Amino acid sequence: MNLRFFIFIAATFFLFACSDQTSTVSGDNEQGVEIPIDESTIFITNASIIVGNGEVIQGGSVLLEDGLISEVGTNEVAPLNARVINALGKTVMPGFIEGHRHVIQGNPDEWMADRAEASMQEFLEAGFTTVLSAIDAPQILELRRMINEGEMAGPRLITGTFVPVNVLPPTGQQGDPARFDQSRPPGRPTDPADAIPDQVIIDAVQNAADAGYDMVKTVVTVTPGGPAIESLKLMVSEAHRHGLKAIVHAVSVTDALAVLEAQPDHLVHTPHIMQLTEEQAQTIADAGIPMMSTLSTFVPFYDENNQPIFRDAQPYPWNTLNSAGQGPVNGRLLWEAGIVYGFGTDTSYLPRDTLKHELKALHLTFSELDIIKIMTTGTAEAIWMQDEIGTLESGKAADIVILEGNPLEDLYDLLKVNMVIKGGEIVVNKM
Numbered sequence: 536m537n538l539r540f541f542i543f544i545a546a547t548f549f550l551f552a553c554s555d556q557t558s559t560v561s562g563d564n565e566q567g568v569e570i571p572i573d574e575s576t577i578f579i580t581n582a583s584i585i586v587g588n589g590e591v592i593q594g595g596s597v598l599l600e601d602g603l604i605s606e607v608g609t610n611e612v613a614p615l616n617a618r619v620i621n622a623l624g625k626t627v628m629p630g631f632i633e634g635h636r637h638v639i640q641g642n643p644d645e646w647m648a649d650r651a652e653a654s655m656q657e658f659l660e661a662g663f664t665t666v667l668s669a670i671d672a673p674q675i676l677e678l679r680r681m682i683n684e685g686e687m688a689g690p691r692l693i694t695g696t697f698v699p700v701n702v703l704p705p706t707g708q709q710g711d712p713a714r715f716d717q718s719r720p721p722g723r724p725t726d727p728a729d730a731i732p733d734q735v736i737i738d739a740v741q742n743a744a745d746a747g748y749d750m751v752k753t754v755v756t757v758t759p760g761g762p763a764i765e766s767l768k769l770m771v772s773e774a775h776r777h778g779l780k781a782i783v784h785a786v787s788v789t790d791a792l793a794v795l796e797a798q799p800d801h802l803v804h805t806p807h808i809m810q811l812t813e814e815q816a817q818t819i820a821d822a823g824i825p826m827m828s829t830l831s832t833f834v835p836f837y838d839e840n841n842q843p844i845f846r847d848a849q850p851y852p853w854n855t856l857n858s859a860g861q862g863p864v865n866g867r868l869l870w871e872a873g874i875v876y877g878f879g880t881d882t883s884y885l886p887r888d889t890l891k892h893e894l895k896a897l898h899l900t901f902s903e904l905d906i907i908k909i910m911t912t913g914t915a916e917a918i919w920m921q922d923e924i925g926t927l928e929s930g931k932a933a934d935i936v937i938l939e940g941n942p943l944e945d946l947y948d949l950l951k952v953n954m955v956i957k958g959g960e961i962v963v964n965k966m
Contacts, residue, residue: 570615575601575959578613582622583941587629587911587926597627599933602959607927625953626941629927630664630934632914633886635803635827635879643672651678655689661886664934664957667693667918669782669803670752688962693918695750695782698739700766702729703756711847713832714855718756718787719808730762736769744777752803754784757793767797780919791819801825801917803879805869807833807862820872825917827879828909830866830896833858846882867900877917878910887950894946903946933959937966
């Protein structure tokens with residue numbers, strides 16, 4: 536028996552013993568032997584690829600290796616050890632990014648015990664591979680750890696905590712604060728707000744850094760002669776000193792214009808109280824501060840009885856309805872002015888439902904192509920991760936959604952998720 540034949544027989548025996556983890560790749564092996572699959576190597580072929588940078592590749596392929604995108608194109612050949620996924624002409628695009636969500640609901644400990652695992656899977660099922668938690672209970676840090684260490688499947692989490700910069704007089708109202716927002720005339724305060732001592736702000740940011748948060752967030756309603764902007768500047772500078780990001784809730788045109796001076800890292804809402812002029816929109820865009828959409832907060836949901844409800848599932852407050860129109864119009868004016876615009880919902884319904892609702896609000900003033908840009912490159916840049924996610928390009932995280940249909944033709948095909956890959960691992964498979 537010659538040496539070559541002996542080696543072939545030995546290799547065949549070894550591969551047969553491993554056959555429960557193999558995939559035959561016909562035509563690439565003259566002997567037709569089965570090649571062991573490397574689960575860290577995935578080759579997607581026969582796909583309509585929305586790259587995320589405006590490019591669309593028909594009949595394309597994507598190679599994923601070790602959690603990263605290796606190659607994107609049309610002429611690649613699958614490695615012998617790859618798991619091959621025939622997309623059958625379906626749409627392949629970057630994993631969705633939720634840029635403003637409050638994840639934990641109700642009692643945090645009970646939620647962690649009873650709902651966390653299912654909730655994280657719901658995000659994945661909807662196509663979200665990254666979620667920015669714009670303030671949650673401290674348990675969000677443990678949830679992030681569990682996901683990062685593989686103890687629970689879920690989207691990567693970006694975590695934040697709250698730092699106050701001004702104290703407004705109490706409203707005497709209970710429930711969802713968006714119902715009685717003090718930024719909304721005629722309820723805006725006319726007297727200076729009370730100041731937060733500088734040391735309180737400094738200590739709060741220090742505590743956030745020590746705890747391991749990624750960012751700090753505050754709410755700003757400016758008052759005549761009030762301390763908000765100087766306190767905000769302190770918060771931002773302290774956050775940056777500790778390597779944290781600083782984000783700001785400023786929902787009126789007045790407040791959005793005022794906070795620009797402090798140069799926060801992004802504005803968590805499109806201003807929906809008061810209508811922007813084109814000049815004001817240009818001023819905000821020129822500041823170079825990204826912004827999240829969150830347009831659907833004031834667009835009525837409808838329950839099973841066709842009754843309009845607010846995001847808290849209570850009857851819709853009609854005195855807020857003008858925000859449902861002002862938000863999308865302001866968003867478009869800012870887009871035309873050149874702002875970096877990201878996708879966020881600021882709601883607590885099921886991720887797929889809130890995705891659908893935000894798409895409805897965005898579609899009032901944005902095209903399918905615009906919305907895809909917002910959901911990919913826009914959101915990635917707005918959450919400071921444009922070098923890691925948001926486009927299907929070599930070297931970026933292997934975060935991918937495979938969709939039935941084409942969202943560039945029918946926006947709501949974004950709801951038809953067949954497969955989700957996060958960091959090179961298949962986490963949802965309905966193919």
